[in-house]
Amino acid sequence: MKHKIYIGLMAVLALASCKKLEVEAPEFDVTTPKTTYKVGEAVNFTFTGNPDLISVYRGIAGENYDFRTRVTATGIPQLNFTTLIQNTGETNTLRLMASTNFAGKYDPAGIAAATWTDITSRATLSTGTDNTASGTIDLSDFKSADKLYLAFKYQGYFHPTLKQPSWFLRTFNVNNVLPEGRTSVIAAIGQVGWVGVDVKNPSVVWGVPTTGQVTINGTGTDAINTDNEDWVISRAFNLSSVSADTGLGLKTATTVLTDYAYTYTTPGTYTVTFIATNASRDDSSQIVKQIKLTIEP
Incomplete structure (x- = not known):
């Protein structure tokens, strides 16, 4: 009898270990008090929700979300x-x-x-x-x-x-x-x-x-x-090659983050992109939130 129970328990564990660990879509939003700031003025981003991961593309050189997969560019x-x-x-x-x-x-x-x-x-x-x-x-x-x-x-x-x-x-x-x-x-x-x-x-x-x-x-x-x-x-060079833009990691699954601040040093228009992700070993789900900012001199 004990032997049968042991076999049954192992079967349950085996099935559990084979089951795909699916994740739910993250609940996440980001807001700012306003969308126009001065150079040198801190921009405060407030988060709601608690996704596993949060990263940001701040819209500055090297952090443009639209260029995240770009491999060539004319420069x-x-x-x-x-x-x-x-x-x-x-x-x-x-x-x-x-x-x-x-x-x-x-x-x-x-x-x-x-x-x-x-x-x-x-x-x-x-x-x-x-x-x-x-x-x-x-x-x-x-x-x-x-x-x-x-x-x-x-x-x-x-x-x-x-x-x-x-x-x-x-x-x-x-x-x-x-x-x-x-x-x-x-x-x-x-x-x-x-x-x-x-x-x-x-x-x-x-x-x-x-x-x-x-x-x-x-x-x-x-x-x-x-x-x-x-x-x-040398080897052959492609003079138009570029490295893809990358974002900045802000939060991991073991931390809680309710806000983030950044100060822009150059006037211009910036599209700030936040990516919120829930992830397991088998699955991931993410949402993208964007805020367009105007930075004045």
Whole structure:
């Protein structure tokens, strides 16, 4: 008898564990005393209901609810990087190159088959000072293309006395500056995907660590003093790519929240979006509430 009861109890528990944990739609609303405020004046949002989760898109740059799934946008693509040169001797050994038709074949033939634009004149390169800033390099003339590859071309030559220098790339950032004022990172230095290609003189090649801080040493102990050409080429960049806007989490299931305050620092019209969610391991239900605010100077 006990055995039958035990089996029956286990069956009930098994059925309970298999049952989907459904949730009810959250009860939630949000109000403000008014909809027009001054810059620097706190906006107080009052909540009713107690959903498991509350998040907010405040309508500021990077928190636009309408852009929560956006992955591309037309902005101003920009590049900046920092460099160091050592063992100076030969000049004009480093060139910044760009291509919109490189086919991704990282070898001398692939480089030769592509059209490359020399954009070195847009950048400031180190003359001996570490972390020399390139300045902001506008890449807008390339943004109509589906892809852009960036590269550094190192070119030395035989000389009886002048050294082929060493170059160090410290930082490298490709950004999309969006109309709303937000800068979306397309790639930082560790995400560039550098690939080194030796074209001439295999005793000198680009070092490509996982950090992306590539280096080349034309005066290393194994370097042969002869004509030299080496490239280090990025992955393909989509200059219109952006990261989706995200909201700010305000409440979790273990907390109670009755209000929230935020102060806007720039005049304008803002659509503030609150998302209230009830959730279980199997199910979720949410509602969206929006308030349009005018912020005056």
